[in-house]
Amino acid sequence: MKQKLTINDVLNELGFNEKQKQGFVECVKAVKREQKEEDYKAEEEIAKTVKEVCSDEN
Numbered sequence: 572m573k574q575k576l577t578i579n580d581v582l583n584e585l586g587f588n589e590k591q592k593q594g595f596v597e598c599v600k601a602v603k604r605e606q607k608e609e610d611y612k613a614e615e616e617i618a619k620t621v622k623e624v625c626s627d628e629n
Contacts (some may be wrong), residue, residue, distance in 0.1 A: 594624035 576584075582592050598617045605613035 591624055594620050 578595075579592065582595060587595065597620045598613075601611075601613040601616040601620070605611045
């Protein structure tokens with residue numbers, strides 16, 4: 572029987588580093604929060620998170 576992959580397993584296979592993994596988790600949390608709070612803007616939080624994660628990649 573094939574073992575079910577975790578999100579962490581998939582992110583590892585995609586070559587995400589620890590900072591990128593944490594950023595991914597923060598983005599998911601933002602979307603979940605937006606689903607509960609109509610006035611919360613997940614898109615803005617996701618943009619900030621992506622900029623922060625990518626800031627030292629160049």
